């Protein structure tokens with residue numbers, strides 16, 4: 172069957188293996204051809220090719236909960252359970268995951284493998300900072316329980332390790348007690364990039380802070396945007412929300428996405444929030460997962476799909492580097508509906524985790540031939556400014572660019588070589604960025 176990530180680029184003909192139980196995963200690993208390679212796949216919400224190979228092992232049926240200790244707010248579940256399924260169980264008990272991404276449709280295995288971050292990274296770190304332990308099936312079929320105390324090296328390689336150390340079977344996750352699942356938020360319109368960064372810093376005491384940036388604004392207005400900040404509020408209910416919205420039934424003709432339509436959207440969004448300061452009350456669902464209510468929204472980018480480009484710049488070069496990227500994007504006329512700027516807090520000890528102190532900008536681009544030279548130029552700006560790219564969004568980074576951004580890559584590779592000497596776990600991404608060798612080259 173044909174498989175792709177959320178960006179629908181690239182696509183690959185793959186054999187999809189869907190073991191019904193953890194024991195069946197182990198059997199697949201023990202019985203499969205030692206020469207073949209495969210990669211784990213959760214909900215397929217990474218944008219590029221990190222969960223693609225010619226053989227893909229799905230965690231879809233690893234969807235059970237094994238324990239839930241309300242007192243310690245600790246839950247153990249299988250790796251295929253999604254954040255949404257977890258919320259159904261945790262919200263009635265007044266508990267919420269400490270970190271959630273921009274969609275609730277990701278699996279726990281995928282959240283660990285990418286060590287995902289949310290709008291509260293500056294306060295609460297990334298997803299794996301709240302993972303008590305995980306169970307990993309190695310290429311040999313052997314099982315390892317890993318945590319910051321047990322099999323520590325393997326834990327720090329698996330968290331953020333993009334599925335390359337083994338298949339995560341289950342995890343024990345620490346949740347957070349919350350007063351309600353509603354967020355009282357404010358939105359502040361900013362005039363330019365300096366003002367946006369200033370506001371991100373000024374609002375840093377809030378639990379959740381994120382800025383939308385008008386990436387088609389130029390000149391004195393370059394980097395203008397809307398900074399959203401919020402906190403869980405006490406005076407609201409604790410209820411699981413099910414929002415129904417429209418569905419995009421087919422691929423939108425990609426001609427509809429052009430400089431003019433994006434410029435219209437960006438101006439409209441800016442106008443919508445450019446109003447006197449006031450407070451809004453949002454359900455967790457609309458605050459954290461706004462796009463989830465539009466089913467198949469990724470079809471809006473047309474048949475060829477789209478690429479998401481997310482990078483991190485350290486604090487000392489963040490303003491300069493972000494400005495250079497935005498100028499280059501605006502010059503090229505390649506707008507993005509979703510330009511999101513966040514300020515990260517401290518990083519952690521995971522070898523390939525993306526977050527670290529500084530600013531991260533996310534941009535979406537329609538897939539077209541003229542995009543690739545532009546992204547190569549942006550890569551240079553990011554690397555020259557000491558930054559790196561987020562692997563969960565990537566579909567095209569070179570090995571050189573990846574390695575420049577992740578100085579711990581060789582340490583990661585050494586751990587992988589120990590537990591997977593034959594490189595059984597391999598994705599199109601890991602082959603491209605030089606973490607594994609393509610099968611043909613190994614012969």
Ligand SMILES: Cc1cc2nc3c(=O)[nH]c(=O)nc-3n(C[C@H](O)[C@H](O)[C@H](O)COP(=O)(O)OP(=O)(O)OC[C@H]3O[C@@H](n4cnc5c(N)ncnc54)[C@H](O)[C@@H]3O)c2cc1C
Nearest residue numbers: 213214215216217272273278280281284287288333334339
């Ligand atoms: C609308 C949208 C918003 C997003 N917002 C954010 C955000 O705010 N912050 C953020 O950090 N990310 C964000 N993401 C990205 C997403 O959180 C990550 O890509 C996440 O890894 C997806 O999880 P998944 O279950 O879909 O994994 P997949 O896409 O299926 O796989 C991703 C990686 O995880 C590995 N993997 C999956 N399951 C396992 C397993 N059981 N064992 C070992 N490895 C496994 C795969 O091999 C692959 O390398 C967003 C994605 C979308 C579509």
